[in-house]
Structures are given as structure tokens and as C-alpha cells.
Amino acid sequence: MLKTITKTKQMRLDELIKYCIENDIEDTKYSVVENTLMSKGFTVLSDPSYKSFRVSGSGNFKITGYINKDDLFLVEIEEEITEDTKIDRLVEVYTRCSQLHVIYHTRNSINEILSEEEKYGVKTLTIYALIDDKLELIWEEKDND
Numbered sequence: 001m002l003k004t005i006t007k008t009k010q011m012r013l014d015e016l017i018k019y020c021i022e023n024d025i026e027d028t029k030y031s032v033v034e035n036t037l038m039s040k041g042f043t044v045l046s047d048p049s050y051k052s053f054r055v056s057g058s059g060n061f062k063i064t065g066y067i068n069k070d071d072l073f074l075v076e077i078e079e080e081i082t083e084d085t086k087i088d089r090l091v092e093v094y095t096r097c098s099q100l101h102v103i104y105h106t107r108n109s110i111n112e113i114l115s116e117e118e119k120y121g122v123k124t125l126t127i128y129a130l131i132d133d134k135l136e137l138i139w140e141e142k143d144n145d
Helices: 013-022 110-114
Strands: 004-011 028-033 052-055 061-064 072-080 087-096 099-108 123-131 134-140
Touching (some): 013 052, 110 123
């Protein structure tokens, strides 16, 4: 039942080019994030026609505008969740002494949660990830019976 999640990362141009080559990215356009506002905690896209990086359908690259070596691009990356993937926000449903409980975890993996079952005398039933403000079931006990 393990799923794929989409994460947004920021990459410099050299990292973006490497990412596009390694992942056979085609027909995609990336815009520069404004660095001045980022330092104040904001993520703002510049005018896409001003500074951008495009990969054509045939895999060729096109740069528009003057790109600074420190400019960052927003990149959405699909990542398959494994039992070792660290996820920012997880919700575990478990039983202990025949009672149902729910607990919130931060920066844990499925394996880290499951490794604590014996220590705390609990039986994990399901684990959900909070992805894009929605709880998505990513693991359940019957998956491993």
C-alpha cells in the first residue's frame, strides 16, 4: 500500500540540469524563485517570461533571462514512500490494552514507528501521512500479514 508523494524542492540551475538529465524530464518549464523575498521567509515566483529554464519535448534546454548562480528554481519531485522514508507529519492509529489510540509523529519513518511496538506494548494498525493538508493512508497492518 506504500504510495508516491509529491515534494516541492528548490534547486540551483546546475542541480536542476542534473535532475532533468537523470530523470529524463521533457516538456517542462521551471521559474526562478525571487531570492530577495526568500530571505524574509517568502517563496515567490518571478515573472515566468523574465527568468526561466525549459526542457523541450525532445529534451533540449532553453534558458530565458539572466540566471544568477544562486538563483533557485521550484521543482516538484515525485518520491515513492518506502518503509524507511522520513516523512514530516505522520499519524499512527494503534491499540494498547484493547483500547484504540492515535498519536502524531514528526520526521519519522514507518520502520521507526513499528520498531517501538514491542517497547511500548502497542499494536500499530494504520499509519497516515499528512500530504497537502490531507491524511493519506500509507501503511496498514494487513499489508504485512
